[in-house]
Amino acid sequence: MTAPNAQPLASLDEWEDDLKARYPEAGTPQFKATDPEKKKEEFRNYAKNARPSVREFYRLNHTYQSHDFVRAKKADFLKLNRRRMTVWEAAEFLNNLVDDSDPDTDLSQLQHLLQTAEHIRRDGHPRWFILAGFIHDLGKILCLYGEPQWAVVGDTFPVGCKFSDKIVFSEFFSANPDISNPKLNSRLGVYEEGCGLDKVDLSWGHDEYIYHVVKDRMPEEALYMLRYHSFYPGHREGEYDYLLNDHDRKMFDWVRAFNPYDLYTKSHEKPDVEKLKPFYMDLIEEYLPGKLSW
Ligand SMILES: [Fe+2]
Numbered sequence: 089m090t091a092p093n094a095q096p097l098a099s100l101d102e103w104e105d106d107l108k109a110r111y112p113e114a115g116t117p118q119f120k121a122t123d124p125e126k127k128k129e130e131f132r133n134y135a136k137n138a139r140p141s142v143r144e145f146y147r148l149n150h151t152y153q154s155h156d157f158v159r160a161k162k163a164d165f166l167k168l169n170r171r172r173m174t175v176w177e178a179a180e181f182l183n184n185l186v187d188d189s190d191p192d193t194d195l196s197q198l199q200h201l202l203q204t205a206e207h208i209r210r211d212g213h214p215r216w217f218i219l220a221g222f223i224h225d226l227g228k229i230l231c232l233y234g235e236p237q238w239a240v241v242g243d244t245f246p247v248g249c250k251f252s253d254k255i256v257f258s259e260f261f262s263a264n265p266d267i268s269n270p271k272l273n274s275r276l277g278v279y280e281e282g283c284g285l286d287k288v289d290l291s292w293g294h295d296e297y298i299y300h301v302v303k304d305r306m307p308e309e310a311l312y313m314l315r316y317h318s319f320y321p322g323h324r325e326g327e328y329d330y331l332l333n334d335h336d337r338k339m340f341d342w343v344r345a346f347n348p349y350d351l352y353t354k355s356h357e358k359p360d361v362e363k364l365k366p367f368y369m370d371l372i373e374e375y376l377p378g379k380l381s382w
């Protein structure tokens with residue numbers, strides 16, 4: 089078995105490219121076919137075509153993201169005692185994350201953030217929505233602290249209760265220690281029916297981290313986008329509805345409104361960072377001024 093600190097993806101973008109292969113169009117369910125046999129067949133096709141690196145990435149993610157693991161990462165990283173940086177400094181710091189991908193076709197992390205935000209801006213959305221687009225992946229700085237890919241990106245899912253079989257490559261959960269603990273492997277596990285997502289631990293990654301960095305300073309709609317943008321089993325597959333409360337269900341409309349900007353706005357047209365910087369400095373100043381704790 090590969091060591092848990094292995095980095096199977098050539099770049100973090102490989103995960104997002106795979107998401108796009110699984111969800112080729114905005115708002116459509118994972119597999120459009122309603123016939124369960126056809127569904128299985130489409131899944132087999134997806135699984136067959138998935139890159140070995142992506143498969144290995146999910147194997148590690150599903151094996152090691154246990155309830156204990158998530159609690160330990162939260163206890164550590166959510167102290168936010170690693171760095172003091174402005175949002176722009178964090179974006180520049182994230183830009184140090186250069187990977188093996190082809191520099192001609194791939195965007196830097198900062199360019200992905202700007203492309204996402206600029207599409208939101210072009211569609212006339214409120215300023216906080218644009219800012220949410222700009223900061224949504226800043227949590228990926230976890231990689232620069234030495235965290236493995238499988239503890240930074242990947243579709244997120246609740247831990248502490250049964251893993252849904254609609255989670256991509258769910259078969260890899262067979263190696264997760266929680267699966268043999270009856271307390272953690274029942275429908276509700278450690279949770280109560282309709283308890284609300286705020287009480288639920290999702291697998292650890294960049295979403296939860298950025299949420300905590302800005303949680304006292306942005307509108308709640310933005311916070312839902314930041315915290316749950318990778319929760320594909322929830323916002324795309326409709327799984328785990330029994331853990332949500334009515335407020336979550338209402339707020340998920342915003343998570344779904346955000347998703348197309350994250351997934352479908354990548355283009356080869358590179359945003360001009362220097363030209364756009366003054367607009368984003370103003371926006372940061374409005375909602376998230378000064379140095380933040382990371
Ligand atoms: Fe993300």
Ligand SMILES: [Fe+2]
Nearest residue numbers: 200224225350
């Ligand atoms: Fe993103």
